[in-house]
Amino acid sequence: MQYFSQEERFKTLVSPPKDILQLLQDDMWLISGDFYGIQKFIFDGLSTKNASKVLRAKSAFIQIFTEYIAKYICFKLQVGNDAILSMNAGKFEILVPKKEIDLESIQKKLDDYFIQNFYGLSGLMLSSVACKSDDFTDTQRYKALRRKIIDSVEEKKFQKFNLFREDAFDVLSYDTNIDNQTLCPICNIRKSQEKQEYCSVCQSFVKLGQKLSYEHQEELIDSSELGIDFDTDFITDINLNKKIKSYILFDGHSPADFKTLADSSCKDLQTGIRSLAVLKADVDNMGKFLEKSNVTDSFENFESFSKTMDNFFSLYIPKLMKTEYPNTYTVFAGGDDLFLLGAWDEVLRLSRKIEEEFKAFVKSDDLSISFGIAIAKPSTPISYLADHTEHLLEEAKEIDEKKDAISLFGETVKWKSYKAVHDALYSVLEDFEEHLNTAFLYRLLELIEMSKKAKYQKDIPSTMWRSKFRYSFNRNVLERMRGDNEKERAVKILELLSRLIDENPKETKMVVNEFIYMRRSIT
Numbered sequence: 001m002q003y004f005s006q007e008e009r010f011k012t013l014v015s016p017p018k019d020i021l022q023l024l025q026d027d028m029w030l031i032s033g034d035f036y037g038i039q040k041f042i043f044d045g046l047s048t049k050n051a052s053k054v055l056r057a058k059s060a061f062i063q064i065f066t067e068y069i070a071k072y073i074c075f076k077l078q079v080g081n082d083a084i085l086s087m088n089a090g091k092f093e094i095l096v097p098k099k100e101i102d103l104e105s106i107q108k109k110l111d112d113y114f115i116q117n118f119y120g121l122s123g124l125m126l127s128s129v130a131c132k133s134d135d136f137t138d139t140q141r142y143k144a145l146r147r148k149i150i151d152s153v154e155e156k157k158f159q160k161f162n163l164f165r166e167d168a169f170d171v172l173s174y175d176t177n178i179d180n181q182t183l184c185p186i187c188n189i190r191k192s193q194e195k196q197e198y199c200s201v202c203q204s205f206v207k208l209g210q211k212l213s214y215e216h217q218e219e220l221i222d223s224s225e226l227g228i229d230f231d232t233d234f235i236t237d238i239n240l241n242k243k244i245k246s247y248i249l250f251d252g253h254s255p256a257d258f259k260t261l262a263d264s265s266c267k268d269l270q271t272g273i274r275s276l277a278v279l280k281a282d283v284d285n286m287g288k289f290l291e292k293s294n295v296t297d298s299f300e301n302f303e304s305f306s307k308t309m310d311n312f313f314s315l316y317i318p319k320l321m322k323t324e325y326p327n328t329y330t331v332f333a334g335g336d337d338l339f340l341l342g343a344w345d346e347v348l349r350l351s352r353k354i355e356e357e358f359k360a361f362v363k364s365d366d367l368s369i370s371f372g373i374a375i376a377k378p379s380t381p382i383s384y385l386a387d388h389t390e391h392l393l394e395e396a397k398e399i400d401e402k403k404d405a406i407s408l409f410g411e412t413v414k415w416k417s418y419k420a421v422h423d424a425l426y427s428v429l430e431d432f433e434e435h436l437n438t439a440f441l442y443r444l445l446e447l448i449e450m451s452k453k454a455k456y457q458k459d460i461p462s463t464m465w466r467s468k469f470r471y472s473f474n475r476n477v478l479e480r481m482r483g484d485n486e487k488e489r490a491v492k493i494l495e496l497l498s499r500l501i502d503e504n505p506k507e508t509k510m511v512v513n514e515f516i517y518m519r520r521s522i523t
Contacts (some may be wrong), residue, residue: 003295004308005361013316013361015307017300018085019094024133026334027098030145032129033069034153035062035090036160037122042331043386044121051184051382052257052329054202057209058363059332060244061226063092064208067238068223068230069110069124070094075234077101086303088310089335090245093149103128117201117227119189123160127152139297146296201227211240213250214245246330247318249342255329258341264327265343272518276378277347280389281354281371284403289366309336312361317354325350339386344375348514351406352422355415366473368404368415370396375409375517401428409513411506421500421507429515432493440476440518444497447472448512451505469498 004014017459035041042058070084070092077083077096085093103126114123129152177191184192186206190199196204204226211221220237229235238244249256249264258276266272290296294303314334321328321340328342329348338354341347351371360370372392375383392407399405404415429436450465473494481487500508 003293003305003362003364003367005363007360010312010316010361013308013311014342015304017303017307020085020136020299023083023095024136025097026132028102028131028133029096029098029105029128030085030129030131030149031073031094031101032149032153033066033073033092033094033124033154034127035066035122035506036157038090038332039386039390041118041122043383045188046382047185048233048258048379048381052255053209054186054205055331056212056248056255056329057384058203059330060208060212060240060246061205063088063107063244063334064221064223064238065124065228066090066092068228068236069106070238071207072104072230072234073106073126073232076106078385085299086306087309088314089337091335100227101128113230120160125153125156125160127156131274136299142298142302143296146290169291202330204255209255210253212245212248212252213255219412242318243314243334246314246333247254247322248329249327257459258382260331261327261342262344262378265345266518267327267343269518271520272345273520275344275517276341276380276385277344277373277375278339278341278385278389279347279351279373280337280339280393281351281369283391284368284370284397285401286336291366293364293366310334312358313338316357316361320353320357321350324353332335339389341385345514345518347373347410352419354422355406355419368402370403371406371408372396373406373408388522409510411507411510413504413510417504418507418510421504422511425496425500425508425511426515428493428496432489433519435477435480435490437476438516438520441473441512443472444469444512445509445516448501448505448509451501455502455505465501466498470494473497 004010006014007498032501041062042055046054067087070087071081073094074081074083074096078095083094083096085095087093107126110124110126111120114120127146127149129148131145135141182191184190184199184202186198186202190201192199193203196203208221208226211219219240221240222235223229223235225237247263251257251260262274262276265274268317290302295301313336317333317338318330321330321342325342325346328340330340332339340350342350355369355371370393372389372391372395374385374389392412395412396405396407397403399412405412406415406418447465447469450462450468453459453462454465473490478487478490478494481490497508512520
């Protein structure tokens with residue numbers, strides 16, 4: 001496809017469109033499903049101690065549940081599963097002949113399920129639009145159909161639960177007699193089963209997490225094993241394929257806990273902090289791009305583009321993690337976004353690799369990817385880290401209209417300038433490491449802050465950073481040099497640092513912080 005590279009390593013990601021000619025009729029319904037509240041579903045109430053046991057499983061459950069409901073709708077409407085046009089990242093679309101369809105009763109079952117099991121914090125919305133065969137064969141009509149679908153989904157977002165039903169609150173029943181001994185230690189919401197460590201919902205997630213650890217590439221799971229049973233006449237097997245399994249580091253047949261991931265930081269060094277990094281990323285301006293490009297000129301274009309983009313995140317990135325960055329954990333990868341965590345130094349290297357690979361994969365200059373990355377101790381509540389990383393991503397998205405930015409170490413910059421500074425500075429610091437004491441490195445951060453004030457706030461006293469920098473460098477570094485060659489080398493580093501602190505203080509701060517974190521006493 002014209003938007004994606006044909007390089008050998010990407011060829012398997014490019015997905016051909018589905019042939020829908022046999023589905024087209026004069027009058028049809030296009031049914032959409034959208035799993036909403038994904039972040040709440042995955043993170044809310046989750047304790048850090050047990051989070052690694054279920055995080056990936058809860059994310060996989062979203063994909064499994066979405067597939068189950070899409071197939072269930074086909075079952076109820078008495079059409080084959082080939083009517084499912086698309087299904088990824090918690091969304092699906094189904095094309096069926098126009099006839100009486102009772103989506104309301106299916107929506108009621110969905111609402112009841114999410115109220116009973118998850119107290120309505122998340123759910124799956126169904127909507128439908130009428131369409132004709134011409135809507136799929138005419139460019140302008142297909143563009144209009146895509147807008148109708150978006151509008152229909154947006155409208156449903158304001159009608160998540162029908163509270164005017166007579167039995168609206170009857171299905172909501174809270175567990176009683178909960179105390180510290182009976183509260184489920186994973187979700188901190190439901191009551192643990194009698195003689196069981198966890199509640200029934202979390203127990204099913206733990207079992208799913210163990211199934212995801214099996215080395216077999218694909219494996220079937222019965223939907224009823226996960227408590228998904230909307231109709232006694234409809235229980236289906238779901239294929240735990242590569243997209244659902246994704247990648248996480250396992251300790252035996254259990255996901256590695258966050259402390260294990262954190263302890264894997266700086267594994268080739270005798271120094272360095274032992275912490276997690278949490279990364280959230282997504283593609284910039286996707287809506288605008290789809291509207292202005294020819295992607296929505298036809299079903300074939302849209303289908304192939306959507307699936308191929310999803311393949312990059314759900315297949316290519318997890319494979320990269322497994323082969324080159326193993327001390328990591330995929331929480332969510334699909335559609336056009338990512339949420340992952342792992343040993344902080346590996347996540348930082350992985351972020352740079354993802355940005356590089358995305359630019360190589362996507363041929364359009366109108367598409368870029370932005371990141372928010374937080375570094376924290378493994379005991380930090382995962383729900384807080386999820387919210388914090390979301391906030392960092394929002395900061396990256398606010399840098400300008402084009403985005404292509406990263407938020408890290410308290411700064412938000414464009415990827416281009418960050419990579420340029422990292423390429424120019426980090427290896428130089430490594431080569432000169434033996435001459436850089438800790439006191440000088442922390443002093444360097446203070447001087448960078450002064451440079452930022454002088455550059456962005458026009459603070460006159462802060463312009464003294466240059467003289468202070470030269471004094472500190474001469475005292476801590478240059479005066480300790482022995483021989484003309486070492487002194488000449490030190491002067492070049494002085495000039496490089498002085499220029500970068502002046503021109504790119506934010507980016508320089510990010511690189512120096514990473515260098516310090518790699519060399520701090522083990523914590």
